[in-house]
Amino acid sequence: MTSPDLPSQNDIHQLLLLGQAAVEAGPGRLVEDAAAGSPPVPYYPKPLVEFFMAAGQDPWIDYxxxxxxxxxxxxxxxxxxxxxxxxxxxxxxxxxxxxxxxDGHWGAMLAHGHLPRWLLRLSELA
Structure with a gap:
């Protein structure tokens, strides 16, 4: 499965809007699982989830x-x-x-500045 076509200007614009909302919402937090001995699970704000769900679809995914x-x-x-x-x-x-x-990777990408840097570069290319 391949997606040879790069995102269009419209695709870029739409993802940038979702990305801005994700950055504004913040990285979320890790929440203790109710099950004893289980590691914490991430809780993400809805805009961050929406961004990564859109980013995981064509034409954004690189197989x-x-x-x-x-x-x-x-x-x-x-x-x-x-x-x-x-x-x-x-x-x-x-x-x-x-x-x-x-678990927690999406939040870390935002918290460590990787996602904002990525969005800035995408906006420069738009």
Missing amino acids: QYDIGQSAEMLLSPNAVEQADLARLRSLLTFMVRGERFN
Whole structure:
């Protein structure tokens, strides 16, 4: 399954609107699970969930993204700020799918400034 077409200007505009609402809503919090010994579970504000749900759909999802490259982009100074739309899409896929393997990943992407940096670069490319 591939999505070769990059997002359109309308797709970008719509995701930027959702992204702004997500940033304004904040990263949420971890909530203690009622079951004894269970790790805390994330509670996310609705705008953050809506952003990541939209980001996990075509044309935003990159079915061939590289987890390692995307993680390195977040740690590398200026990598996000210099990324083209295809690289931003790969990085967004990393952010979306990270929650599947690491509870709290979405909130961390916002709290550590990665999502705001990503949104800024997308707005520059728009």
